[in-house]
Amino acid sequence: MQFKHVDNQQKGVFFLNDDQSNRIAEISYVWSGEHKIIADHTWVDNSLRGQGIARQLLDTLVDFAREKKLKIVPTCSYVDVMFRREKSYADVIA
Structure with missing residues (x-):
C-alpha cells in the first residue's frame, strides 16, 4: 500500500484517500527542531479497522525518520x- 505524504517543514x-478523495487513514507529525518530529495523531476509518493499516502508517513514518535521520x-x-511494545522501533525513539 502506498501512502501519500505532505510536509511543509512545520x-x-x-495518509490514504478513498476513490472519492476522502481521507480514510492518516498519521501526522509536527517538526520539533531539525532532527526530531512529534507523532501526534493516528486515525483509521472504521471501514479499515483490523487490517493493519495503522501499523503500516507507523512503519511508513518510522522509515521516513530513519531515512532523514x-x-x-x-x-x-x-x-x-x-x-x-515493539523493540524494532528503538532506534527512532527520542
Whole structure:
C-alpha cells in the first residue's frame, strides 16, 4: 500500500484517500527542531479497522525518520503503545 505524504517543514502527514478523495487513514507529525518530529495523531476509518493499516502508517513514518535521520517523540497514544511494545522501533525513539 502506498501512502501519500505532505510536509511543509512545520508539520506533515502520511495518509490514504478513498476513490472519492476522502481521507480514510492518516498519521501526522509536527517538526520539533531539525532532527526530531512529534507523532501526534493516528486515525483509521472504521471501514479499515483490523487490517493493519495503522501499523503500516507507523512503519511508513518510522522509515521516513530513519531515512532523514530523525527521532520520533510519541505523543499519539497508538504510537506510544507501539514504541513500548515493539523493540524494532528503538532506534527512532527520542
